[in-house]
Amino acid sequence: MATVAQAGPVVAAAPAVTRGKWRDAVFVAPYLFFYIALIVVPLVWGMWLSLHKADFFGDRTFVGIENFMRLFNDGFFLRTVWNTFYFLLLTVPALAVIGLALALALNRPTRTAAVLRGVFFSSSVLSVTIVTLLWRVIFIADGGFIATVLEAFGRPPVAFLSNEYLALPAIAIATIWWCIGLPMMLFLAALQQVPNSLYEAAALDNAGRWTTLRKVTFPSIRRTFALVIIIQIVLQFQLFGQAQLMTLGGPNNASRPVVLFIYEVGFNRWDIGYAAAASQILFSLILMAAMAQYFLSRRREDL
Amino acid sequence: MADIELKNISKSFGRTQVIADVSLHVRSGEFVVFLGPSGCGKSTLLRMIAGLESVDEGEIWIGGRRVDGLPPGERRVAMVFQHYALYPHMTVRENMAFGLRNVGVAGDEIERRIADVARMLEIELLLERKPGQISGGQRQRVAIGRALVKEPLLFLFDEPLSNLDAALRARTRLEIAQLHQRAEATTIFVTHDQVEAMTLAHRIVIMNKQRIEQIGTPMEIYTRPATAFVAGFVGTPTMNFVPVEIDETASECAEAKLPDGSRVTTRIAKSSLPERAKLTFGIRAESVRVAGQQAGDTKGRALFVERLGDRTLVYVELAEGSTIVAEDAGMSRVAIGDVVGLEFDGGAAHLFDEERGYHAMPAVDD
Amino acid sequence: MSVAARSHGLSGNVLLPALMIALGILMLGPILWALGLSFKSNAELMVDTSSVFHSPYTLQNYADIMAGSSVIRWIMNSVIVSLGMMFGVLILSSLAGYGFARLEFPGRNIIFVLVLFGLAVPEQAVIIARYQIFSALDLHNTYAGLILPGLSAPFGVFLMTQYFRAIPKEIDEAAALDNASRFRIFWRVLLPMTLPAQATIGIFTFLHAWNDYWWPLISATNVQMYTLTVGVAATQINFAESTGLGFLMAQAIFASLPILVVYLFFQKYIIRAVSGAAA
Numbered sequence: 001m002a003t004v005a006q007a008g009p010v011v012a013a014a015p016a017v018t019r020g021k022w023r024d025a026v027f028v029a030p031y032l033f034f035y036i037a038l039i040v041v042p043l044v045w046g047m048w049l050s051l052h053k054a055d056f057f058g059d060r061t062f063v064g065i066e067n068f069m070r071l072f073n074d075g076f077f078l079r080t081v082w083n084t085f086y087f088l089l090l091t092v093p094a095l096a097v098i099g100l101a102l103a104l105a106l107n108r109p110t111r112t113a114a115v116l117r118g119v120f121f122s123s124s125v126l127s128v129t130i131v132t133l134l135w136r137v138i139f140i141a142d143g144g145f146i147a148t149v150l151e152a153f154g155r156p157p158v159a160f161l162s163n164e165y166l167a168l169p170a171i172a173i174a175t176i177w178w179c180i181g182l183p184m185m186l187f188l189a190a191l192q193q194v195p196n197s198l199y200e201a202a203a204l205d206n207a208g209r210w211t212t213l214r215k216v217t218f219p220s221i222r223r224t225f226a227l228v229i230i231i232q233i234v235l236q237f238q239l240f241g242q243a244q245l246m247t248l249g250g251p252n253n254a255s256r257p258v259v260l261f262i263y264e265v266g267f268n269r270w271d272i273g274y275a276a277a278a279s280q281i282l283f284s285l286i287l288m289a290a291m292a293q294y295f296l297s298r299r300r301e302d303l
Numbered sequence: 304m305a306d307i308e309l310k311n312i313s314k315s316f317g318r319t320q321v322i323a324d325v326s327l328h329v330r331s332g333e334f335v336v337f338l339g340p341s342g343c344g345k346s347t348l349l350r351m352i353a354g355l356e357s358v359d360e361g362e363i364w365i366g367g368r369r370v371d372g373l374p375p376g377e378r379r380v381a382m383v384f385q386h387y388a389l390y391p392h393m394t395v396r397e398n399m400a401f402g403l404r405n406v407g408v409a410g411d412e413i414e415r416r417i418a419d420v421a422r423m424l425e426i427e428l429l430l431e432r433k434p435g436q437i438s439g440g441q442r443q444r445v446a447i448g449r450a451l452v453k454e455p456l457l458f459l460f461d462e463p464l465s466n467l468d469a470a471l472r473a474r475t476r477l478e479i480a481q482l483h484q485r486a487e488a489t490t491i492f493v494t495h496d497q498v499e500a501m502t503l504a505h506r507i508v509i510m511n512k513q514r515i516e517q518i519g520t521p522m523e524i525y526t527r528p529a530t531a532f533v534a535g536f537v538g539t540p541t542m543n544f545v546p547v548e549i550d551e552t553a554s555e556c557a558e559a560k561l562p563d564g565s566r567v568t569t570r571i572a573k574s575s576l577p578e579r580a581k582l583t584f585g586i587r588a589e590s591v592r593v594a595g596q597q598a599g600d601t602k603g604r605a606l607f608v609e610r611l612g613d614r615t616l617v618y619v620e621l622a623e624g625s626t627i628v629a630e631d632a633g634m635s636r637v638a639i640g641d642v643v644g645l646e647f648d649g650g651a652a653h654l655f656d657e658e659r660g661y662h663a664m665p666a667v668d669d
Numbered sequence: 670m671s672v673a674a675r676s677h678g679l680s681g682n683v684l685l686p687a688l689m690i691a692l693g694i695l696m697l698g699p700i701l702w703a704l705g706l707s708f709k710s711n712a713e714l715m716v717d718t719s720s721v722f723h724s725p726y727t728l729q730n731y732a733d734i735m736a737g738s739s740v741i742r743w744i745m746n747s748v749i750v751s752l753g754m755m756f757g758v759l760i761l762s763s764l765a766g767y768g769f770a771r772l773e774f775p776g777r778n779i780i781f782v783l784v785l786f787g788l789a790v791p792e793q794a795v796i797i798a799r800y801q802i803f804s805a806l807d808l809h810n811t812y813a814g815l816i817l818p819g820l821s822a823p824f825g826v827f828l829m830t831q832y833f834r835a836i837p838k839e840i841d842e843a844a845a846l847d848n849a850s851r852f853r854i855f856w857r858v859l860l861p862m863t864l865p866a867q868a869t870i871g872i873f874t875f876l877h878a879w880n881d882y883w884w885p886l887i888s889a890t891n892v893q894m895y896t897l898t899v900g901v902a903a904t905q906i907n908f909a910e911s912t913g914l915g916f917l918m919a920q921a922i923f924a925s926l927p928i929l930v931v932y933l934f935f936q937k938y939i940i941r942a943v944s945g946a947a948a
Contacts, residue, residue, distance in 0.1 A: 021775065024851065027768030031761040031826055032780070038821035039787050042798030049798065056801065105689055112686060118936055119693045125932045125939070126925060127880035129901040133921045134699040136905070137706065143718035143914065145702050152719060177699065182943060189944035238791060241882045245905055259793055266797050267887055276797050283794045290789075355842050376848030388839035392861040401857075402847030453847075 050277035055270040067277035077278065079253050080261045081285075083168060087239055087257060088289075090172035091179075092232045096225060098176065099183025104217075106184075107191050117188070124181030128241030135174035136161070136246055167247045167255035175242055179235070183228045190224035191217070226297035230290050237286050258282050304331045304489050305366030305379075305456035307352070312361035314351065321347050323513045325361075329491065334483050337493045338500040339510035340536070345493045346461055348510070352491065353382050353459055366456045376405070381450035382459040386466065387442045389434040389449070396430040399449045416452040423482075424448050440471050447482070460492040464499060476502060497537045501525070509533050527662045531655040534585050540616060543591065543627050544655075547584040549576065557654065559584045563622040565601035569652040570663035576654065583655045590651035591629040593617055593637060599644030603627070605637050619645060700925070703918045707731070711913025718914070730919035739892060740923055743900035747927075749812055750885075750896055751878040754819040758874045759867055761820055766829025766863075767855045771841060781830065787823040792883065800887060810891045819878055825870040832866040833859060869942035872935065879928060897924055 050067055054060040071077050102120055106113045123131070138145040139160040147157035160170040194217065202212045240259040243249055249256030249264075258278065266275030307329035314322040322344050329335050337345035350356040352363060354375030363371040370378045381402075389398050396417060403413045421427045424444045429437055434445070443463060450458055460479075464472045480503055483490055494500055500507050501521045509516045509524065509532075517529035528534035534542045547559040550566065557571045561584065576582070596602060603619040606626065615635040619627050629645055637643055654661040706714065708726040734740055768774070769781050799818060808814035836859060844854045885896045895903060901924045904917065932939065 021773060024768065024772035025774040027772060027855070028765040028774075028780070031765035031820075032784075034761065034817070034821040035784060035787060035823070037802075038799060038818055039790060039795060039823075042795035042802065043790060045798040045801075046794055056804070105685060112690070116689055116693045117940075119696055121936075121940065122929065122932060123696070125876060125880075125928050127898040127901070127928070128882050129898050129905070130921055130925055133901060133905055133917070134703050137703060137914070137918065138699055143714065145698075148719045148721075177696070185940060185943045234791070238793065241902070245902060262793055263883070267800075272797050272801075279793045279797065283791060286791055287789065353842075353846060355845070375842070375845045380846065382843070382846050384839045384843060386837065386839055388837070388843035390840065390843075390858055401844070401849070405848040405853065449843075 046276050049273055050280050052273040054273040067274050071277055080256045080258045084257045088236055091175050091236050094176050095183050095232050096228050100187050102184045103187035103191055120184055121181035123178050131178045132242050132245040139170050161247050162251050164251055164254040171242045171246055186224055186228055190221040194220040230293050233289050234286055306331050308364035310362040314359045321513055325515055331489055332487045334490045334505045336500040336504035336507045338507050343510040344513045345510050349459055349461055349493045353380055354378050379455050380457040381453045381455040383446045383450050383463045385462045387446040391434050394431050394433055395445050399452050402453050420448045420451045458488050458490040462494055528660050530660055540588050540628050542585045542587050545584050545625050547582055562625050567647045568649045570650045571654055571661050572664050575661055580656045585653040585655055588628040588630045590648040592646045593629050593631040594644035594646045596642050596644055599646040602644045605639055605641045605643055608637055703921050706914055707919040707922050709915050711915045714914040730915045734919055734923055743895050743897040747879055747897040750815045751875050753816040754878040755871050755874045757820045758825045762825030762829045765826045766833050769830040770833030784823050809888045810894045814888050815885055828866050828870055832863050836862055868938055872939050872942045
């Protein structure tokens with residue numbers, strides 16, 4: 001249909017839109033380079049590695065799923081998986097509930113509330129190494145804060161970090177102190193999005209404070225609650241620094257999480273095939289837990 | 304200033320055709336309005352001229368140069384967007400200078416043009432402010448100013464008045480008309496508002512369903528609509544349409560028999576009408592006068608009465624149920640339920656079939 | 670108090686504020702305890718830690734830090750790595766965000782979805798392989814080695830793409846009619862409109878880089894290359910026997926200062942970033 005003009009310059013018929021289509025990819029190329037090199041390749045390489053017996057110095061033999069079989073029969077490893085799930089149970093519900101409670105209590109426009117919100121969030125900006133240092137001097141039997149207070153009352157000190165049953169809970173307490181900021185902030189944001197008109201309608205319907213909380217507030221923030229749970233599951237599944245520094249995974253493997261296992265196997269023992277296999281299992285566990293939580297919360301919403 | 308030529312333009316998005324074989328010639332300095340309902344393709348056509356949409360088939364020529372392959376910046380057109388699209392983080396001055404800097408216009412020339420245009424549009428005091436700090440009407444002027452400083456071959460307006468309140472709209476309409484007079488710039492203006500089209504345009508291009516229905520001056524469109532769609536789209540209140548039969552009579556002019564049996568003698572030549580066609584009779588409210596019960600070509604009962612001050616619109620139900628809107632004086636005494644007579648000015652009547660309209664002869668020059 | 674304010678939170682005249690303030694002080698407890706310990710001499714603390722509650726107090730521990738320890742060096746390393754990663758991520762994700770949001774190239778949508786999948790990949794799944802790659806490239810114990818891994822995070826790209834998508838296309842079109850090139854549209858017109866997103870990404874990346882533990886732990890094994898976070902861990906290892914409780918706590922406090930100062934100044938933006946990103 002396009003006839004060549006008799007007068008005037010002849011211009012290329014290619015519409016301006018498709019010109020330089022490949023050239024436009026130059027904007028995403030730099031990022032993609034790093035993404036492929038540092039996420040895609042290592043991910044695939046890690047999966048490949050998990051099928052080998054290998055160390056860092058080059059020896060590598062293909063062993064198929066032997067690493068995984070070993071892991072499934074490794075009592076030491078299985079204990080770490082159990083520890084991790086137990087840790088999730090200790091921290092995730094507490095973080096959600098306490099976070100919500102703090103948000104409810106501090107959701108006011110006063111200056112005091114603003115300062116307090118800042119205080120409760122401040123622990124989140126510290127690194128794990130500082131947090132563990134701070135809490136060690138609280139838990140430690142010889143001269144820790146709790147020990148000092150107990151001594152003042154004439155009681156003997158409790159060795160939290162070297163007690164099989166108290167080690168993980170102690171780490172959990174430190175973790176809750178450390179991570180409470182994010183759930184609180186997410187709940188605060190959600191609370192502020194609940195339209196005022198809902199509360200006014202409830203007041204006109206003579207609803208008491210507790211009823212309003214249950215029937216108006218909670219349903220409105222249900223999505224955020226599910227979000228907080230998922231985020232914390234994924235986060236706390238990756239427990240590492242606190243266990244490594246506070247208890248070294250002990251005593252007797254009582255507080256060793258999966259990530260610490262991977263670290264020790266991979267970077268202390270250099271058995272990287274085995275470690276890679278463990279990290280694949282961890283990855284799958286995280287994905288499954290997150291999806292399970294997602295579908296569970298979806299079902300509850302449809303009800 | 305430049306001539307614009309569109310030759311057989313077509314465009315589809317996937318399998319949906321949005322422009323079907325459109326051709327148009329715009330003379331240099333002309334103010335052309337693309338008028339039509341939402342979805343008719345008028346904005347798409349405008350954007351194709353600007354270079355913001357590609358052309359599937361056909362050619363676009365601006366100022367003797369074929370441009371449908373060129374990027375927007377090289378077509379020497381300027382556009383005023385519906386929501387102004389001012390750069391929010393730049394001052395008004397920087398907004399206006401941006402385009403000129405990109406093509407390497409000298410600094411003092413830029414300053415001179417901005418000063419001239421700012422004075423013309425009375426936005427001198429706003430030059431150092433940001434778009435977020437000025438009102439909607441002021442933003443609109445800045446958008447126009449940004450177009451003016453580029454001294455383009457063609458101005459494009461994409462429904463620029465839709466976001467303004469009624470009072471501002473009327474005033475800005477006047478200012479755009481004045482601007483056009485001074486600048487004598489070739490302009491294409493898109494709108495769905497027929498009042499804007501009638502008052503601003505040299506010629507109107509009425510579009511419907513991806514095609515051009517009619518191109519003509521405002522008065523041509525009003526008095527000799529090419530199709531029933533055009534007739535119904537332009538003019539308030541909407542033209543009356545009733546299905547009619549053409550009686551066999553001796554005269555040259557067609558005599559229409561309305562559904563209730565009454566007859567109106569038109570000035571439309573019977574010879575121009577197609578054989579055995581189903582025809583629709585069209586007449587505007589201002590050509591139907593309210594008369595006494597016994598007078599007039601027919602009568603009916605008043606269903607609604609709208610008093611507009613300078614005139615009164617009476618919605619009259621005929622014997623068989625169809626409704627005709629008639630016009631009466633401003634001080635009319637007609638009340639709902641009254642039986643009134645209707646007098647038709649046959650000379651102003653039109654006939655429409657599915658394809659086109661038939662109008663009184665001879666054509667009235669206006 | 671308004672209906673809404675009453676029902677939004679748990680109100681209660683004096684009781685609740687008092688309780689909350691008490692909890693707030695409790696929350697600061699660990700830091701206060703560490704602060705107290707840092708002002709006592711090591712010798713005193715070794716005998717009896719409850720000596721914290723009474724004088725004499727001393728600044729000796731802090732003097733010792735300034736004098737000899739590597740903390741200063743570690744802080745500098747952290748600053749370089751954190752700022753480097755922050756700027757690197759901002760540049761890469763801004764460019765990529767613009768590309769994904771505004772430019773059409775073959776496979777764009779598929780590639781974007783693949784990048785999103787990256788959000789689900791935890792560090793543990795890639796760290797061993799990364800370590801090998803960096804060993805092969807001899808990048809351990811370098812600033813590049815510490816900065817580069819962070820540049821692959823999809824979070825910034827995701828956020829910038831969303832942000833660019835939200836800008837009306839009319840702005841791009843106006844700029845195209847103003848004869849601006851693709852890059853000029855990006856640089857002069859659109860990018861300045863994304864400052865809030867940049868602040869969010871900048872803050873998150875900075876905090877993440879500053880507090881990162883596992884990767885710097887295994888990659889920067891040379892004491893001179895430690896980041897602050899790793900350095901604090903290193904000094905903890907031989908906890909009880911080593912340099913003394915007071916000195917250790919002084920190090921902890923000292924190590925907290927930079928990030929707490931940043932927090933104080935940018936608290937508003939940090940909080941806004943956290944709640945905004947989650948919405």
